[in-house]
Amino acid sequence: MGVKATPLPERMAPGPVELIHGPATTFNMEENLRSSRFTDLSILCGEYTFYVHKVIVTKACKYFKNLLDEACKDQVLELGTTKIDDEPAMVARLIHFLYTGNYPKTHVAHTGVKSFIPLPDTYVVAGREDLLHASMYAMGVKYGVKDLAFTAAEAFRRLGPGNGKIFESNDWPDLSAFIYNSTPVKDRHLRNIVVRQFQWALHHDRSLLDMDKLEKLLNEIPSLAFDLATIPLTKDxxxxxxxxxxxxxxxxxxxxxxxxxxxxxxxxxxxxxxxxxxxxxxxxxxxxx
Known part of the structure; x- marks a missing residue:
């Protein structure tokens, strides 16, 4: 004799729904990051392939959401592979952030990568953590991950945005140029940190600046010269x-x-x-x- 199912009411009664709880479970996002089981999207990047879950990467990333939305519109319902032309180490950090809400400063090992080889890392060398965070900020802007942009900007700021600390490295022209070349004109977050650094040095300690390097930088990045000339000094x-x-x-x-x-x-x-x-x-x- 079979069990007869009771039909559900057409409308739920008003008020909160009472939930029946089972044993506590945890969903470890990092475990999903480190395993290629049940992945349904392959990301080709250089010689590497990343295997990810669509439901995860589309949640916080506008780029992947739009990509899959367009695939649905074009009736390419089984889109399983896409290609990204960016530094593999930075793409690995982007994916790491989409799964965990953070990104590593050191080498990225991703079991979804072909041959399980840690990615080459050209960014994290002595004194270049600032460039890493600036690069991750640019990735957040480019791929539409606002939380990544915020996290990277805060990490960049915590390195010491004031009192001319940006000039402790001889690579400050490269860092300044990278920030201005990798962010939209209206995106002021990292650009204004650079402006504040230059304002502080120009008004308090010009010995920090190599004037020949500064002149070359301002000739190459006219928008930085314009900002220095028009943005007033403020600590508000x-x-x-x-x-x-x-x-x-x-x-x-x-x-x-x-x-x-x-x-x-x-x-x-x-x-x-x-x-x-x-x-x-x-x-x-x-x-x-």
Whole structure:
């Protein structure tokens, strides 16, 4: 004699749904990262292949979400392979972040990579951690992973954005050029950290600067020269009304700039303080209180 199933009501009763809990389980994202089991997308990058789960990489990455959405529109429902032309070590860190919410500073070993070989790493050498974080910020911007961009910018900032520390390495022209060449013009987060460094050195300790290198850099990156000439010195910070995150004034971009022909900091003086928060990604009112 079979068991007769009771039909579900057409409408649930109003109010909270009572859940029946089973044994506690944990879903270890890092284990999924280190295993190629049940993966359904292969990412070709140079001589390496990364095996990932679509449901994971599309959740926080706009690039992969759009890629698979377009495949569905074109009825390519079984898209199983895609190609990325970027530094394999940086792509490995991008994937690592999509699974775990962090990225390693040292060599990346990924069991989904062909032959299980750790990726070559041209970024992490003595004194180049700043370039690593700047590179990961650029990856976050390029692939539409806002949390990665925020994490990398905060890591870059914690290295010591003030008091001319950027000039402790002789590679500061390369770092400055990389940041300006790898970020959109309107993306001010890392660019303004560089501007603040130069402002501090120019006004407090010019001995930190090699003027010949600076002249060459400004000739190669005119937008940096323009920023140094137009962005005023300021130490103002503003607090997001949504998540209470404090942001430096230079990292806030006013949407009304074209309307009143003022620079970003003037916008705040005029009371136009509704901005997108770099941390919570919501448009909120920023205040100095």
């Amino acid at each position: 910070t503003y607090k997001c009304s949504g998540c209470s995150h404090w942001q430096h004034a230079l990292t806030l971009r006013c949407e009304h700039k074209e309307r009143h022909k003022a620079n970003d900091n003037e916008c705040f003086k005029l009371g136009l303080k509704e901005q997108e928060c770099f941390k919570c990604h919501k448009v909120a009112v920023f205040s100095k209180k």
